[in-house]
Amino acid sequence: MAFGPHLLLAALEGLVTSAVLALTALGLSLVFGVMRVVNVAHGEFFMLGAVLAWAISTAISGHPALGFLAALVLAPLIVGAIALVAERLVLRRLNYNPEATIVATIGMLYIIQQLALTFYGPGARPVEPPFSYRILLPWFGYSGYKLSIIAASAFLLLATWFVLTRTKIGLIMRATQYDSETAQAFGIPVDRVYAGVFALGAMLAAVAAVLIVPISQAHYLMGQDPLLLSFIVVIIGGLGSLRGTLVAAVLIGLSDGIISVFFSPTLAKIIATLLVAMVLVFRPQGLFGTASR
Amino acid sequence: MKDASPAKPYALHLGVIILLFALSFVLPDYHHGLLARIMVLAVFAMGYNMLFGYVGLLSLGHAMFFSAGLYGAGLAVIHLGWSVPAAFAAGILCGALLALVIGVLALRTSGVAFMIVTMMFAQVFYLVILYFASWTGGDQGMVVPQPARVLVLGSTSLDLTSPTVRYTSALALFSIVLLITLAIVRSRYGRVLVAIRENEERTKMLGYDTFSNKLVAVVVSGTICATSGAAYALLFGYVGSSFASVQYSILPLLWVLLGGAATTLGPLIGTLFMYYVVDITSGFTSAYLLIVGIALILLVLFFPKGILGSIRQRWLGWLP
Amino acid sequence: MTDKNGFFDLSKTGLSRRTALKGLAAGAGLAVAPGFVRYSQAQSSASLKIGFQSHRTGIGAAYGRWYEKTTAAAIKAINDAGGINGRPVEVIIEDDGTDPGRGAEVVGKFATQHKTDIVFGTLFSHVVIGSAPAAGEAKMPYFVVSEGHHVASTKLNRYVFQPGITDVKSQIQAMAPWIAANAGKKVTQIFPDFAFGYDHRDYLPPALKAQGAEVIAQIAIPPTESSFTKYFPQIPAETEVIYHVMVGPAVLTFVKELGEFYGSNRPQLFGFIDSLEATDINSPGLEFLDGSHFWEGSPRYAQPDDSAAQQAYRAAVGIDDNGAAVGDPKDVSTAAHMFGCWETLYVVKKAMEDAGYKGPEDRAKLVEATEALTEFAEGPEHPQGPKTFNGKIHQCFGIQNISKVEGGKLKVVHKTKIEDGLYEPEGDYTTQAL
Structure with a gap:
């Protein structure tokens, strides 16, 4: 294949990766930014979203789009509810102590993974895409559904941005993030904000998973890579910067796709990871972060 | 950091070492073998604790130091045919050099950025192992040949594959590293580290070069982890990339947090606890990870500072 | 550990380790009640113990499940026909998490805690290679069903065999x-x-x-x-x-x-x-x-010209004509590989009989008897087809x-x-x- 189309394909692929990554990372960024806890179980919420999407879409017969849409609504709600329970039962009792929450969320990771293995099984299971339109370009074919993921993700990101910057809920969240003690003094129920943020973060991961599951199957170990990549994106973007998270997601997604055009795949991964690490070495606060807090 | 008399802590640590030595005569075969492995991995956890517990730097990349030692020692035997002591030294040296390079780069950051940077460097290290699969054996790993795992000391030769030699070597390694960490922690340098953890700015203002102090800590920590990795390769005869995966970076963090960060014996307790929870529960149910998960959450709810950390806080203030 | 019959199925969870693959002698019912576990162990002291290193969790879990099913079926068939050297065979399962480090620990556990006669059943290559030193040091015959080239490469050691599946x-x-x-x-x-x-x-x-x-x-x-x-x-x-x-x-x-x-x-x-x-x-x-x-390796779907042995094997393991679990068409098997568990166990049986194997003190004799094997004829014991065995490289060819x-x-x-x-x-x- 000629170089131009090859690059186009790599860029498209990179954008799809970025779109899903941005949503997942945004969820982590909220939890990380507002609550200051490292949620190791974030990837498992992602996995739960995908597994539930499989369960819901197979339970609903008829056109695949019906099952998919049901999953898109229900799976995040269920995951959000689970996260809420986990937050109330465990994290709150730990006073969000950073070290204790790491152990606790590792515990959650084990529990969620084991339950998925027990009830869902070890196999990788596909979910049928809501539509399967193949876009025929002069050089290669491309999945129409994949392009729709980019659009859906962009819409959801915009919606989140709107909530965060233009609504009272967003204002409360930002106030809590900025200084939780002062927020408390001003009568903001910090406790409930934390619960809501934790649930919202999990829901964003679940939505991302539902979107991706028609192209990459649900599997009980699928949570690890999104977790690691999300951490990277959040920190590279700059803690607490929505814009930074988005830019970093696009940067990492695209670089992963495009570097693979020039180097052998494993070498490409090495170079991409090293480059991103170096960004952080020379700009520790991240691309859009303010000086360390 | 209480200024208690040095006798008590040293007596305790010697007691633990003597107890472990005595156990080697009474433990059934299986637990004997398991404890040897736990002691080697506890050294890994102690190395991690140096940095995380005492300097407060949370790394998610210590698997690279462990596997630097693992591969440094293992590949020296496999490809170069080096003797056990030479290979052991090679492993430790690899870890120390890597820690120096990583330290210089990663210490430009702090907090969560440090965590992510170390994680990414470890990921690079892991991929490099896969990339050079023709030398490293890639994901399958390689066996360190049994005949090469003999320690020749003058006229006597010790077979590292014999359970007794293995236990004794593991205990010797564990004891040396334990006493070294205890000495470091109680030294003036150890107090500087804790001061950095508690308030880096103030320590700097007091005239300490915090960067080089932290760098030394990274190198010491990385070297201890590499020592554990090198010992693992020589004692258990296998090197593989799974030891460089992020899972093995999270494990020492978990062990240290369970046992109690910034306690000298916490790493051993945490490793021991985690191993036996998995070992015992997997005997009762195939869904043992569920129980492990619940155990972790319960533990952290009731012992938020880890087992030894909570004991120190409540009862034994003098614990180092 | 399966998607459908997981948690609440006592026959799966209650006995995981001392699993009830003891055939008629022990009686699965007895072993279920915790109080009887000790009793059934004592009773089966005369049985041969096979340590099964299974991928129950981790990336290999889909294979591990079907390897367990095939093994259970083969052991039942062997025990129904009188066991090995007149003794019933018992399988003890330990999960290796599809991790080489844990794999080596599990082999150690079989050797020193369960004191099994052999260790068997590993699939993933890195677990085989990680566990092989432990098996060699414990002088524990280790029969893998991995299809990797590691055994035949002769880079492992004399105690590791792959007699049931071609590399x-x-x-x-x-x-x-x-x-x-x-x-x-x-x-x-x-x-x-x-x-x-x-x-x-x-x-x-x-x-x-x-x-x-x-x-x-x-x-x-x-x-x-x-x-x-x-x-x-x-x-x-x-x-x-x-x-x-x-x-x-x-x-x-x-x-x-x-x-x-x-x-x-x-x-x-x-x-x-x-x-x-x-x-x-x-x-x-x-x-x-x-x-x-x-x-x-072995066809997933039933073929028109399947031998009677192949049909009997499929029925014993419990897979339908589409290679899925009988009664659950969505639970697709790992048919192309899992036959290796069945065949390996019959090779073990043959070698133990040739060696007059009595207990762990005869392990070296078992190794030599296995090395002496040269051919496996197609039939109920080798339903996938005929095989030759090269004792020098411990590998079969089919x-x-x-x-x-x-x-x-x-x-x-x-x-x-x-x-x-x-x-x-x-x-x-x-x-x-x-």
Whole structure:
């Protein structure tokens, strides 16, 4: 294949990766930014979203789009509810102590993974895409559904941005993030904000998973890579910067796709990871972060 | 950091070492073998604790130091045919050099950025192992040949594959590293580290070069982890990339947090606890990870500072 | 540990370790009640103990489950027929988490805690290689069902055997003549960038060259990858055959994306079914595979010319004509590999009988008796087909199947001969000390 189309394909692929990554990372960024806890179980919420999407879409017969849409609504709600329970039962009792929450969320990771293995099984299971339109370009074919993921993700990101910057809920969240003690003094129920943020973060991961599951199957170990990549994106973007998270997601997604055009795949991964690490070495606060807090 | 008399802590640590030595005569075969492995991995956890517990730097990349030692020692035997002591030294040296390079780069950051940077460097290290699969054996790993795992000391030769030699070597390694960490922690340098953890700015203002102090800590920590990795390769005869995966970076963090960060014996307790929870529960149910998960959450709810950390806080203030 | 009969199925969880594979002698019912476990252990002190290193968790879990089912069926058949040397056989299962470190610990546990007679059943290569030193040090015969080339490479040790499934080097070599003659001469290989893929990378090109065909491109995909489209432009346009051996949970994605990339205008496809073990060939997105060919160790779908032994084996393990669990058509088996557990256990039986095996003190005799075996005839004990065994490299060699995807099923179109897969031995375990 000629170089131009090859690059186009790599860029498209990179954008799809970025779109899903941005949503997942945004969820982590909220939890990380507002609550200051490292949620190791974030990837498992992602996995739960995908597994539930499989369960819901197979339970609903008829056109695949019906099952998919049901999953898109229900799976995040269920995951959000689970996260809420986990937050109330465990994290709150730990006073969000950073070290204790790491152990606790590792515990959650084990529990969620084991339950998925027990009830869902070890196999990788596909979910049928809501539509399967193949876009025929002069050089290669491309999945129409994949392009729709980019659009859906962009819409959801915009919606989140709107909530965060233009609504009272967003204002409360930002106030809590900025200084939780002062927020408390001003009568903001910090406790409930934390619960809501934790649930919202999990829901964003679940939505991302539902979107991706028609192209990459649900599997009980699928949570690890999104977790690691999300951490990277959040920190590279700059803690607490929505814009930074988005830019970093696009940067990492695209670089992963495009570097693979020039180097052998494993070498490409090495170079991409090293480059991103170096960004952080020379700009520790991240691309859009303010000086360390 | 209480200024208690040095006798008590040293007596305790010697007691633990003597107890472990005595156990080697009474433990059934299986637990004997398991404890040897736990002691080697506890050294890994102690190395991690140096940095995380005492300097407060949370790394998610210590698997690279462990596997630097693992591969440094293992590949020296496999490809170069080096003797056990030479290979052991090679492993430790690899870890120390890597820690120096990583330290210089990663210490430009702090907090969560440090965590992510170390994680990414470890990921690079892991991929490099896969990339050079023709030398490293890639994901399958390689066996360190049994005949090469003999320690020749003058006229006597010790077979590292014999359970007794293995236990004794593991205990010797564990004891040396334990006493070294205890000495470091109680030294003036150890107090500087804790001061950095508690308030880096103030320590700097007091005239300490915090960067080089932290760098030394990274190198010491990385070297201890590499020592554990090198010992693992020589004692258990296998090197593989799974030891460089992020899972093995999270494990020492978990062990240290369970046992109690910034306690000298916490790493051993945490490793021991985690191993036996998995070992015992997997005997009762195939869904043992569920129980492990619940155990972790319960533990952290009731012992938020880890087992030894909570004991120190409540009862034994003098614990180092 | 399965999706359907997991938690609340006592027959699975209650007895996991001292599993109830004890046949008639112990009686599964007795063992269920915790109070009786000790009793049943004492009663079965005369039984032979096989330690089963199973991938219950981790990336190998889909295989582990079916390996357990096949093993349970084989042990039941062996015990029903009087056991080994007149003694019942008991299987003790330990989970290795598909991790080499844990694998070595599990072998140690079998040797020193359970005191099993042998260890058996490992699939994933890195776990085999990680566990082999522990087996060698404990002088514990270790029978793996992995298909990796590690045993035959003679890089492990004298206690490791693979007598129930052909190794991948031999499989690849046996595929080459058919590919060159029927699929095409210009081959592009796509394989995972780790050891399993390297066997294909290294052994296919010379084998194809000997048949007058050639590999024109090799595309290695990193193990962490979850989408593949960006690699497809590297496939040369003149490619006649794409030879693919992707494994892992992302493999469905791989096939689907290949389908989106090429549409109906595609080169020939030849793959190893490892890609799609435990996966329904009729999953959405896999329509693209229609008309393509796969290697299969043992056929997943029942074939019209199946031998009586093959039919009996399928019934005993509990798989239907589509290779799925009887009663649950969605629970697809790992048919192409799991037969190896059945056959390995019968090899163990034969070797123990030849050696007059009585207990762990006879392990060295068992090793020598196994090395002395040369041939396994097709039949109830070896339902996949006849095999030869090379005692010097501890590896068996059997026939391979090439199947075509047709109407949503895999239909065997070619069976190779044993000779197609033979190669020069790379060493000799029998020169090592016992």
